[in-house]
Amino acid sequence: MQPVEEGMSRRNFYVGAIYGIWAIISAALGLPAIIYLFLPPKARQESNFVEIGDVTKLTPNSPVEMVFRRNRVDGWKILSEKSTAWVVKQADNQVVAFGPQCTHLGCAYHWEDGKNQFLCPCHSSLFAVDGKVVSGPAPRPLDRFETKVQGNKLLVGDLHKTPEQSA
Amino acid sequence: MRRRFSIAADWLDHRTGVQTAVRQFLYEEIPASSGWHQVFGSVAAFLFMVQAFTGALLAFNYAPTPGDAYNSLRYILTELTGGRLIRGLHHWGASMMIVVVVLHMIQVFIYGAYKKPREATWIIGVFLLLITLGFGLTGYLLPWDNRAFWGTVVTTQIAGSAPIVGPYLTRFLGGGSSIGVVTFARFYGMHVLLLPPLTLVLMAVHIFLVRKHGVAPAPGDELVPKKKFYPHQVFIDTVAIFVAFAILFLLAAAVRVPLEQLADPTDTSYIPRPEWYFLFLFQTLKLFPGPLEIVGSVVLPGIAVTALILVPFIDRGKMVKVSKRVFAASVVLLAGIGWAALTATAVATTPKPAAGTQIDFSAPTDWMQLSPEEMAGVAYFRQENCVSCHAIGGKGNQVGPDLTATSIHKDAAWMIQHFKRPAAMRPGSSMPPIQLSDAQLNSLAAFLLKLNANNATALDNSPDFATAGALVYQTNHCGTCHLVNGVGMKVGPPLNGLSKRQTRRWVEDHFADPQKLSPGSIMPAYKLAPKDLDNLTTYLFALPE
Numbered sequence: 001m002q003p004v005e006e007g008m009s010r011r012n013f014y015v016g017a018i019y020g021i022w023a024i025i026s027a028a029l030g031l032p033a034i035i036y037l038f039l040p041p042k043a044r045q046e047s048n049f050v051e052i053g054d055v056t057k058l059t060p061n062s063p064v065e066m067v068f069r070r071n072r073v074d075g076w077k078i079l080s081e082k083s084t085a086w087v088v089k090q091a092d093n094q095v096v097a098f099g100p101q102c103t104h105l106g107c108a109y110h111w112e113d114g115k116n117q118f119l120c121p122c123h124s125s126l127f128a129v130d131g132k133v134v135s136g137p138a139p140r141p142l143d144r145f146e147t148k149v150q151g152n153k154l155l156v157g158d159l160h161k162t163p164e165q166s167a
Numbered sequence: 168m169r170r171r172f173s174i175a176a177d178w179l180d181h182r183t184g185v186q187t188a189v190r191q192f193l194y195e196e197i198p199a200s201s202g203w204h205q206v207f208g209s210v211a212a213f214l215f216m217v218q219a220f221t222g223a224l225l226a227f228n229y230a231p232t233p234g235d236a237y238n239s240l241r242y243i244l245t246e247l248t249g250g251r252l253i254r255g256l257h258h259w260g261a262s263m264m265i266v267v268v269v270l271h272m273i274q275v276f277i278y279g280a281y282k283k284p285r286e287a288t289w290i291i292g293v294f295l296l297l298i299t300l301g302f303g304l305t306g307y308l309l310p311w312d313n314r315a316f317w318g319t320v321v322t323t324q325i326a327g328s329a330p331i332v333g334p335y336l337t338r339f340l341g342g343g344s345s346i347g348v349v350t351f352a353r354f355y356g357m358h359v360l361l362l363p364p365l366t367l368v369l370m371a372v373h374i375f376l377v378r379k380h381g382v383a384p385a386p387g388d389e390l391v392p393k394k395k396f397y398p399h400q401v402f403i404d405t406v407a408i409f410v411a412f413a414i415l416f417l418l419a420a421a422v423r424v425p426l427e428q429l430a431d432p433t434d435t436s437y438i439p440r441p442e443w444y445f446l447f448l449f450q451t452l453k454l455f456p457g458p459l460e461i462v463g464s465v466v467l468p469g470i471a472v473t474a475l476i477l478v479p480f481i482d483r484g485k486m487v488k489v490s491k492r493v494f495a496a497s498v499v500l501l502a503g504i505g506w507a508a509l510t511a512t513a514v515a516t517t518p519k520p521a522a523g524t525q526i527d528f529s530a531p532t533d534w535m536q537l538s539p540e541e542m543a544g545v546a547y548f549r550q551e552n553c554v555s556c557h558a559i560g561g562k563g564n565q566v567g568p569d570l571t572a573t574s575i576h577k578d579a580a581w582m583i584q585h586f587k588r589p590a591a592m593r594p595g596s597s598m599p600p601i602q603l604s605d606a607q608l609n610s611l612a613a614f615l616l617k618l619n620a621n622n623a624t625a626l627d628n629s630p631d632f633a634t635a636g637a638l639v640y641q642t643n644h645c646g647t648c649h650l651v652n653g654v655g656m657k658v659g660p661p662l663n664g665l666s667k668r669q670t671r672r673w674v675e676d677h678f679a680d681p682q683k684l685s686p687g688s689i690m691p692a693y694k695l696a697p698k699d700l701d702n703l704t705t706y707l708f709a710l711p712e
Contacts, residue, residue: 018401
């Protein structure tokens with residue numbers, strides 16, 4: 001009986017070593033791959049504010065579309081691209097800059113002078129002058145750029161998503 | 168649970184036969200003499216899988232066009248976590264693959280395992296070797312740095328010199344007058360679309376044939392009972408694979424694969440060299456000057472490949488014990504000596520690059536944005552060992568304040584007074600006075616004023632040649648006439664992008680005698696010490712455009 005048992009334990013050792021080694025190799029290749037694919041790239045630049053216009057030309061509660069160029073990091077490229085913001089001077093003299101896309105499906109909305117509301121032409125979402133959803137399928141208020149006012153100049157930074165609107 | 172699993176396995180086997188197939192594969196009978204000398208085939212197959220895997224990962228973040236290729240590889244190396252490791256695995260895996268494939272071939276050759284009926288297995292093996300070299304050749308271009316570009320210029324020229332087919336080969340490789348987008352696309356296409364499936368098909372046929380004829384037995388094997396492939400030989404193969412993988416992983420993790428400057432077709436000072444496993448061919452070429460060149464470039468390699476293919480038809484004797492195959496072993500030894508001699512000569516005769524220091528562009532390069540004065544400040548900062556008391560970005564000693572905290576920054580005049588008599592400006596300060604001249608303190612202040620938590624990395628990654636070069640720049644007041652990174656004067660030409668306009672030799676000669684090289688120049692001659700000259704030139708050449 002003895003030799004057979006010895007043979008079995010040696011066989012078990014081989015099988016265990018085969019599984020163990022392949023597990024180590026898979027982990028040593030798989031973990032770096034997951035890290036490489038799923039960790040975000042190291043940030044290249046701090047948020048950079050871009051000058052987009054003159055605040056003195058704004059009249060309260062009448063939004064103006066301002067066009068500006070800004071640099072965007074896209075993978076290994078830095079793109080200079082055209083961007084727009086809807087800028088409103090609110091009643092309390094606070095200046096707000098909304099991102100140009102409807103929060104429903106990303107269509108470009110515009111200001112309806114007659115209705116005093118933002119209208120999205122795709123699915124008729126309506127937003128009030130403060131960005132809140134008035135009606136339509138949009139799930140949350142308009143996104144806002146970070147803003148800074150230096151003298152008369154308005155600067156915008158990153159675009160932030162607004163949280164869902166509680167009904 | 169176990170019963171359920173076995174039911175599921177039976178169901179799957181009944182529908183697909185997968186279990187039976189795996190079993191047949193694992194329990195195949197192999198000669199009793201099989202063992203450690205037969206691991207190389209498995210290791211080569213494993214390394215191919217590693218190459219395919221890491222290659223796919225690289226392709227996920229890689230733009231296969233000149234210029235973009237370089238930038239995207241830099242992005243992989245500097246901005247993606249683990250990118251450097253993945254690239255290291257792919258780079259060193261290529262070299263290891265060549266080594267292992269050749270070892271596999273040597274083993275088969277010495278044992279005479281190619282003999283009847285295994286001739287076809289051997290010939291397919293020769294083609295797999297050529298494909299492996301093809302991978303190396305096409306992959307070499309893909310980083311699109313100077314090394315890649317100039318190495319490929321040489322290889323395409325060699326291919327073009329072949330009799331009759333030369334011009335067609337050149338056209339196929341997309342290299343007409345120069346190497347550009349078409350060559351790049353061809354090389355990339357071959358590297359990722361053509362060669363991998365071809366390898367898979369040939370590997371499948373190769374392994375099928377090994378199975379069909381069985382592993383070659385040694386004389387005397389017929390007297391001993393055969394053994395099973397699993398688990399003993401699988402264990403041996405697995406251990407060998409693990410050893411190979413461990414070496415590869417250590418190489419990838421520890422040895423940095425440099426990324427040189429972006430490919431520059433106008434760089435006349437670059438000395439092109441192929442990858443190490445092609446150096447012997449490169450050297451052979453030098454033995455045949457002038458019209459004889461095709462002997463080295465085409466005839467000899469052609470004869471060698473043909474001879475390899477014909478090996479099983481030349482040596483048709485019966486299988487004998489490996490210890491009796493003295494002639495085969497001598498052939499391998501002679502070939503090995505010849506290869507080593509050619510490679511060693513090629514390495515020995517490679518002139519040292521004119522650039523005293525090679526710049527690794529895959530390292531972080533924040534320091535390139537600093538002005539020479541600030542860069543000199545970095546030099547003083549290191550020289551005075553400020554970090555022995557001050558923290559930078561929250562790291563380091565906390566005896567003095569963290570210098571990246573912009574809140575402690577005052578103006579330059581205040582700082583200079585503070586450097587001279589610390590306690591006078593900040594009562595109670597235990598900082599020792601800094602013994603530097605006013606101009607030097609100015610540099611230090613300029614650097615510190617710019618220092619914040621975001622750019623503190625420039626302090627770590629400024630290479631020594633840059634700080635030393637900036638010191639030479641400052642002491643010679645180059646900034647009173649020249650502009651670097653937007654700082655200085657415009658009496659002379661701005662120095663950013665100098666490396667694109669002039670060769671290194673030109674710049675170095677120009678310092679010694681400006682009027683000789685640019686007549687009418689008002690620049691005075693500078694007699695710099697060789698080390699200073701080297702550092703200054705390397706620094707200027709590293710400046711961003």
